[in-house]
Amino acid sequence: MRTILSLFFFLILALPAFADEKPASGGSGNVEAGKVIYDKRCIFCHGKEGAGDGPASERFSPKPRDFTMGLFKYRTTPNGMMPTDDDLFKVVSHGLPGTGMPAWDDVLSEQDRRDVVAYIKTFSERFAKQTEPLPVVAIGAEIPSSPESIEKGRELFQKLECFKCHGNEGRGNGPSALTLTDDKGDPILPRNLTLNWHFRGGGEAKDIYMRINTGLNGTPMPSFTDSLDNEKSWHLANYVRSLSPATRPAMDVVIKSKKVTGAIPTDPADPFWQAGGEGGQDANWFPMVGQVVRHERHFTPTVRDIFVKSVFNQDEIGFLISWNDPSESKEGDPLPTPGGAVEEDLFGSFGQEEDSSKAAAPTTASDDAISVQFPSVKPEGFKKPFFVRGDDKLSVNLWNWTAGKLSESNSNGIDKETMQAQEGVAIQGAGGYKEGQYQIVLKRSLLSDDKVNDTQFEVGKFTSIAFQARDGHNGETGTKMSISHWYFVLLEPETPKEVFIYPPLVFLAVLGFELILRWRLRKSNDSKK
Amino acid sequence: MKKSLVLVVVWAIIVVFGASPVFAGSVSGTIKLGIAAPSMAPIKVDKDQEVCGKERVSDKLILSGDNGIANAMITIKGVTGGKKLDTAKKIEFVQEKCQFKPHVLVIPKGAEIDIVNNDPITHNIHTFARKNQSINKAQPASLKRFTSPKFTEVEQIKVQCDIHRGLMSAWFFVTDSPYTVVSDASGKFNITDVPPGTYEVEIWHEALGKQTEKVTVAAGDATLNVSLMPQAKK
Numbered sequence: 001m002r003t004i005l006s007l008f009f010f011l012i013l014a015l016p017a018f019a020d021e022k023p024a025s026g027g028s029g030n031v032e033a034g035k036v037i038y039d040k041r042c043i044f045c046h047g048k049e050g051a052g053d054g055p056a057s058e059r060f061s062p063k064p065r066d067f068t069m070g071l072f073k074y075r076t077t078p079n080g081m082m083p084t085d086d087d088l089f090k091v092v093s094h095g096l097p098g099t100g101m102p103a104w105d106d107v108l109s110e111q112d113r114r115d116v117v118a119y120i121k122t123f124s125e126r127f128a129k130q131t132e133p134l135p136v137v138a139i140g141a142e143i144p145s146s147p148e149s150i151e152k153g154r155e156l157f158q159k160l161e162c163f164k165c166h167g168n169e170g171r172g173n174g175p176s177a178l179t180l181t182d183d184k185g186d187p188i189l190p191r192n193l194t195l196n197w198h199f200r201g202g203g204e205a206k207d208i209y210m211r212i213n214t215g216l217n218g219t220p221m222p223s224f225t226d227s228l229d230n231e232k233s234w235h236l237a238n239y240v241r242s243l244s245p246a247t248r249p250a251m252d253v254v255i256k257s258k259k260v261t262g263a264i265p266t267d268p269a270d271p272f273w274q275a276g277g278e279g280g281q282d283a284n285w286f287p288m289v290g291q292v293v294r295h296e297r298h299f300t301p302t303v304r305d306i307f308v309k310s311v312f313n314q315d316e317i318g319f320l321i322s323w324n325d326p327s328e329s330k331e332g333d334p335l336p337t338p339g340g341a342v343e344e345d346l347f348g349s350f351g352q353e354e355d356s357s358k359a360a361a362p363t364t365a366s367d368d369a370i371s372v373q374f375p376s377v378k379p380e381g382f383k384k385p386f387f388v389r390g391d392d393k394l395s396v397n398l399w400n401w402t403a404g405k406l407s408e409s410n411s412n413g414i415d416k417e418t419m420q421a422q423e424g425v426a427i428q429g430a431g432g433y434k435e436g437q438y439q440i441v442l443k444r445s446l447l448s449d450d451k452v453n454d455t456q457f458e459v460g461k462f463t464s465i466a467f468q469a470r471d472g473h474n475g476e477t478g479t480k481m482s483i484s485h486w487y488f489v490l491l492e493p494e495t496p497k498e499v500f501i502y503p504p505l506v507f508l509a510v511l512g513f514e515l516i517l518r519w520r521l522r523k524s525n526d527s528k529k
Numbered sequence: 530m531k532k533s534l535v536l537v538v539v540w541a542i543i544v545v546f547g548a549s550p551v552f553a554g555s556v557s558g559t560i561k562l563g564i565a566a567p568s569m570a571p572i573k574v575d576k577d578q579e580v581c582g583k584e585r586v587s588d589k590l591i592l593s594g595d596n597g598i599a600n601a602m603i604t605i606k607g608v609t610g611g612k613k614l615d616t617a618k619k620i621e622f623v624q625e626k627c628q629f630k631p632h633v634l635v636i637p638k639g640a641e642i643d644i645v646n647n648d649p650i651t652h653n654i655h656t657f658a659r660k661n662q663s664i665n666k667a668q669p670a671s672l673k674r675f676t677s678p679k680f681t682e683v684e685q686i687k688v689q690c691d692i693h694r695g696l697m698s699a700w701f702f703v704t705d706s707p708y709t710v711v712s713d714a715s716g717k718f719n720i721t722d723v724p725p726g727t728y729e730v731e732i733w734h735e736a737l738g739k740q741t742e743k744v745t746v747a748a749g750d751a752t753l754n755v756s757l758m759p760q761a762k763k
Contacts, residue, residue: 071663080662105541125659161651161670164692165577175576183657215665220691222653226675373702528701 008367028085029111029118037112038119043098050123052184058226060100061300071218073182074201079215079223082126086132088117095199098304116383137213139206140230145238153239156232161223165190170208171436173326178336178473183218190221192324192436195305198242205502208237248329249285249307251350255489257317264311264318264431268439273309273320283307283322285499288469293388294414296338298480302326302471306484312491317457318443320421321370323466328363328433329472332404367403368433369481370440373466374399376454381384384464389414396466399427401440403472409451414479420453430441446491460493554605554746556753557719560601560712560732561757566592574627581627581696586631588603590736597716598632598757601734605708605720605744612708612722614657616640624652626667629688629699631711638705641679646670653695656716657687661703665691684685696710700735723751732739732757 038046045064047053051228052066065072067286074091075083092113095103104113121127137149145147157163157170166181167173170193182188196203201211213233215223228236273279286308290301307322373383376397385394398417398453400407411417426448448454457463467484470476549692571734605725616639623630625647636642644654644666658664660682666675682705690697704711712718715728730753738760744753 071658080664081656159671160667161692164651176692176694180691183663215667217663217665218657220653220665222655222665224667226666227669229578334652334654 001199008465009481029114029116030113031118031122033112034117034119034242036081036347037108037116039284041108042103045185054372056100059299061186062099062182062188062514063184064100066184067123069183069218073219075217076210077134077214078137079225080217081134081200082130083183085117085121088120089113090111092116094186098198098200110349131417139209140233142206143231143234143238145205145241149235149238150237150242153237153242154236154347156228156236157172157239160227160236161335163217165220165327166193167179167436169435169437170194170240171324173436180220181219189217189326190338190427192270192326193240194242197248197487198304203238203241203383205379208240210238212236220370221447235289251286252284253487254462255284255308255487255488257309257491259312259492259494260311262313264313264316264441264443266428266441266443268322268441273441277308279311279318279320283309283310283320284487286467286484286487287324288467288484291414291468291479291483293390293483294479296479298476300474301469301476301480301482302474303469303482305471306467308467308487312446312457312459316439316443316445317489317491320439320441321373322369322370322439323469324437324474325368325433325471326436327365327471331365331472333365333472334366335473346397360364360473365472366475367437368472369400369402369470370438371401371468372399372442373397373468375464376453376455377451378456378463384486387466388483389417389468395453396526397453399429401429401431401442404432406434406442408454417427424450426454457491459491462488462490465489531619535625540744553722553724554747555675555719555721555750556723556730556744556750557750558753558755560598560603560716560718560734560755560757562592562596562598562737563758567598568603572696573580575760576693577627577650580650581693585627585696586715588628590734591632592715595715597712597714597717598734598737599712599714600631601712601716601718601732601737601757602633603710603712603718603720604706605705605723606706606729606735608708608728608730609725610634611724612707614638614705619643621645621676622714624648624654624690624697627690627693627696629697631699633700633702633711635711636680636701636703636708639681640682642677643674644668644677645674646672651692652690653692655689655691655726656701657683657689660684661686701712748750 032504034185035311043054045054045056045060046067047057047409050067052064054064057064057385070082072083072087075087077083083150091101093103095101163174164176165174167177172190172192174190177190180188180190191199199207213223213228215221255349258279258281261279265272282305286306288303288306288344290298292299297306301353302325303322308319310316310317310319374397376395379394385391385396388412390396392412395410395412398409398411400409406425406427406429407422408427410418410420411416427442427444429440429442432438448456448458466485466486539715547733551633569587569590572587573617574581574583574585593599614637616637618640620636620640622634622642623645641762643695646652646668650668651667653665653667655665656663661680661684662678662679662686683705686701686703688701708720708723710720712716723746725746727743730744732740732742732755734757737757740755740757742755744751
């Protein structure tokens with residue numbers, strides 16, 4: 001009797017949950033209705049025949065999915081298998097953060113999205129051939145993150161050789177990283193595991209658990225499922241999760257430059273900059289985007305995040321700037337060919353005239369670089385120079401670090417940069433590349449003699465600041481770079497001593513006033529009686 | 530009595546040879562490169578040198594001393610009757626010293642293969658299948674062997690290890706013909722149990738493309754020696 005009762009209650013409790021879940025098999029979406037939506041919303045990127053070759057496709061890296069291949073990255077099904085309808089529905093609904101794929105859940109109704117999924121499935125015959133129900137990777141009992149679990153995960157990361165692509169510290173800079181391509185032959189980079197807000201399939205441990213077990217079809221990311229059980233999957237997922245901050249950094253538009261008493265060291269490894277040091281405060285985080293404002297545009301930049309902190313003393317202001325780059329590059333470094341050691345065509349010239357009309361792809365890298373941009377002269381009111389390297393009227397002052405070389409320049413537009421004389425360069429700096437990350441310190445005196453070309457820093461005032469970065473392995477020279485918008489740096493005035501005296505005085509005065517008031521009210525009440 | 534004995538013998542012959550033609554021959558020969566061997570610079574290995582070595586000969590074109598071509602695939606087309614496809618045969622595909630062995634593997638349609646890692650490092654076996662279920666599995670040293678899914682569609686499939694891109698590549702040929710073989714290190718091949726007839730023979734090589742020849746199998750064995758020429762590009 002008890003079993004029947006509990007079964008009854010279970011059914012009652014479970015029913016609403018079941019009712020919510022749409023069946024994962026086909027039939028819930030209408031192909032014809034889906035085609036109408038697809039032709040209106042999706043065709044521009046994914047193309048008429050679903051081959052990922054719409055007119056906008058060339059601007060994307062990664063490229064829009066080619067549905068005709070029948071290979072899908074973000075699935076809950078085992079390696080090499082087709083996605084479930086719900087897997088596709090999730091991607092359509094929530095989009096893929098960090099790619100051109102937007103979330104459609106606030107544009108299209110649920111039925112519309114199911115219809116689109118049904119239509120997408122007509123592009124590859126693999127779906128039609130999939131007659132058996134798809135197995136789904138089960139996520140077993142969770143092992144919550146803990147130092148022990150993370151340590152076990154770290155050992156697995158080493159043992160399974162995840163670092164070969166993802167790098168020793170997870171920044172996507174492993175020895176095999178730069179030779180990778182996807183199944184269509186387009187270059188693809190291993191995910192930087194320290195910035196989990198860029199993980200397309202979700203950045204939490206349960207998402208990572210799924211990815212390491214399913215792999216990403218159509219990419220070099222394999223499934224590790226034969227080497228992992230439920231426990232190991234959680235340990236490895238917890239470790240990978242631990243490489244990113246606990247919460248996504250919030251964007252604060254003002255960098256609060258902190259007053260310090262001693263000298264500002266130029267070595268980023270100096271204890272000064274570490275937690276507990278005078279300059280050990282949290283860095284500001286800013287998003288970076290490709291320079292697509294001026295010709296020649298760059299849609300596929302490497303650097304998408306920059307971390308900045310600032311300090312000043314009575315003479316100088318300093319910035320510690322860090323960003324991720326999967327490779328260190330200097331002008332002239334040979335570029336790895338996607339395809340690795342050799343992909344030569346042995347008989348390439350047999351019976352064929354040399355085709356000299358083909359533009360040769362660059363075979364060498366350019367310099368990795370960072371620029372910090374300020375208005376040359378503090379503008380009046382709210383008017384600022386154009387955020388991409390200034391404009392005709394208002395110029396910007398740039399502090400440049402270019403593969404170890406320091407320079408200062410002024411710019412009145414993206415192709416109108418004037419270098420300052422090298423002997424007059426006043427910025428100092430140091431730092432470099434380590435395990436997929438650049439850390440550079442740049443500093444200068446607060447004031448300089450050249451009031452026309454050099455930004456002057458005053459305590460208590462806001463100064464506009466912007467950043468530009470270049471990855472020399474990604475063809476980023478000239479107008480091709482990552483850029484940020486304008487933000488502010490504020491040299492925080494020292495807290496005046498009055499701050500510590502006035503509040504208690506005000507408190508006492510208010511208290512005294514209230515006491516008097518209370519006494520008088522009571523007195524007048526008493527007199528009425 | 531004598532009559533019934535003859536009948537039994539005839540019946541036995543029909544039973545034993547019924548499925549396969551009584552007079553089957555073999556086709557054998559050598560595949561050679563039709564021009565002088567091209568000069569090939571060795572591949573410089575830039576990772577895992579302790580396992581993969583420092584330099585490697587490309588396995589895109591392996592020639593014997595007398596220009597015999599290894600890893601050419603030879604298939605007799607349009608054979609009716611004859612032997613059956615053996616889908617139960619144990620097939621191993623091995624990763625050793627950062628090389629796939631064999632470089633060209635014939636897989637009967639419906640068969641599965643065992644994938645073996647003899648190296649002390651992780652490889653990933655990645656098949657670029659369009660019709661069959663694609664595979665991309667990490668195979669660390671601790672995972673010595675696993676069995677692939679069944680290959681269910683006729684398809685030519687590129688295989689590579691992404692971790693050792695440029696060093697490790699191979700080809701799978703899923704075939705429904707039991708008359709498909711791969712040439713050995715000296716370019717020799719031998720296809721047995723071919724029913725009499727005149728057939729087209731397709732020869733494929735990774736660097737040389739496809740070439741078609743004709744062969745006639747009569748009562749005895751046939752010989753087919755082929756000179757492969759690189760194809761002029763259009």
